[in-house]
Amino acid sequence: MKSLSKVIWVFFFLSALIFTSCQSEEKKLPIIGHKTIEGTDTTYHTIPDFTFVNQDSQKITPATFEDKIYVVDFFFTSCPTICPVVKSQMLRIYEQFANEDRLLFLSHSVDGRRDSVPRLKVYADNLGVDAERWHFVTGDIVEIYDIAEDYFSVAKEDPEAPGGFDHSGRLILVDTNKHVRSFCDGTDTEDVDRFMKDIEKLLDEMDTAR
Amino acid sequence: MKWIRLGSLFFLASLLFFQSCESEPYAQGRYIYEVRCSNCHLPDGRGLGKEIPSLHKSKASPAYWSCLIRYGQSNTIEQNGVKYIRNMPANTDLTAADLTNLINFIQNEWVEDSQFVALDSVNQWLENCPQG
Numbered sequence: 001m002k003s004l005s006k007v008i009w010v011f012f013f014l015s016a017l018i019f020t021s022c023q024s025e026e027k028k029l030p031i032i033g034h035k036t037i038e039g040t041d042t043t044y045h046t047i048p049d050f051t052f053v054n055q056d057s058q059k060i061t062p063a064t065f066e067d068k069i070y071v072v073d074f075f076f077t078s079c080p081t082i083c084p085v086v087k088s089q090m091l092r093i094y095e096q097f098a099n100e101d102r103l104l105f106l107s108h109s110v111d112g113r114r115d116s117v118p119r120l121k122v123y124a125d126n127l128g129v130d131a132e133r134w135h136f137v138t139g140d141i142v143e144i145y146d147i148a149e150d151y152f153s154v155a156k157e158d159p160e161a162p163g164g165f166d167h168s169g170r171l172i173l174v175d176t177n178k179h180v181r182s183f184c185d186g187t188d189t190e191d192v193d194r195f196m197k198d199i200e201k202l203l204d205e206m207d208t209a210r
Numbered sequence: 211m212k213w214i215r216l217g218s219l220f221f222l223a224s225l226l227f228f229q230s231c232e233s234e235p236y237a238q239g240r241y242i243y244e245v246r247c248s249n250c251h252l253p254d255g256r257g258l259g260k261e262i263p264s265l266h267k268s269k270a271s272p273a274y275w276s277c278l279i280r281y282g283q284s285n286t287i288e289q290n291g292v293k294y295i296r297n298m299p300a301n302t303d304l305t306a307a308d309l310t311n312l313i314n315f316i317q318n319e320w321v322e323d324s325q326f327v328a329l330d331s332v333n334q335w336l337e338n339c340p341q342g
Contacts, residue, residue, distance in 0.1 A: 080250065
């Protein structure tokens with residue numbers, strides 16, 4: 001009897017230990033990208049300035065995203081490969097966070113020739129999304145290709161690629177400080193599920209920062 | 211005993227055979243769909259809003275589909291009151307047999323009250339395509 005109660009106590013103690021350790025606080029999202037440290041100052045990878053125009057001919061700059069977090073991708077409207085799948089996943093995110101004003105969406109077109117503002121307007125309307133929350137932008141094509149790198153995405157003209165453009169299906173999450181905090185493969189449902197949890201984490205972070 | 215064993219083995223094998231055929235009709239059509247169509251019309255066949263039409267509950271006839279899938283269409287396609295401005299690409303390398311399998315897959319999957327389409331019918335329709 002004595003050894004049995006000892007076993008029970010040990011078991012109880014061990015399971016309490018395991019249980020509490022599993023409930024440890026979830027870590028914050030990392031800040032992705034190269035960082036430089038000078039003395040006590042750390043400079044993180046930051047999205048640079050940009051000026052684009054959206055489907056309503058509104059000028060879109062970093063100021064558009066002040067105090068907001070946003071999801072980024074690169075696409076073109078006549079894309080025959082990954083874009084419809086990536087867009088349908090983005091729509092899933094958009095609908096999931098339909099009432100979240102702090103989350104915006106920024107889709108860059110990599111096709112400067114065919115994706116004019118009117119075409120982007122039709123595209124956005126066809127997807128049934130609100131232009132105040134989801135910006136479809138065009139602009140100086142070199143600026144778009146360059147900024148793709150800052151978003152850790154690929155975007156360039158390639159006559160050999162289907163549709164004529166080579167671009168990644170990546171979705172990137174940017175915080176209120178223009179830092180990249182998460183990304184996922186927009187063609188992978190499970191990866192997008194994980195990405196949506198990261199969006200929640202970032203929104204929670206905004207809550208606690210207030 | 212030998213015959214009973216053999217018989218029951220045969221019975222089991224045929225059960226498996228028919229089971230697999232039942233649970234996966236038009237597997238060839240599904241394969242073509244996944245490789246050639248699901249990029250745009252998406253794996254669930256629902257398309258993308260008013261950019262790319264959904265294949266669900268389509269009222270288009272298999273005759274229309276035979277020609278459309280084979281030859282594509284570059285002017286506006288209208289379906290269920292929505293005008294789609296994007297091109298439907300041609301798939302001239304798909305044979306009449308491929309098209310038959312594909313259409314049967316799509317209809318079986320997403321169009322209620324649809325009927326099985328035979329290769330002979332598809333061949334006839336293809337001969338009378340407006341585009342061809």
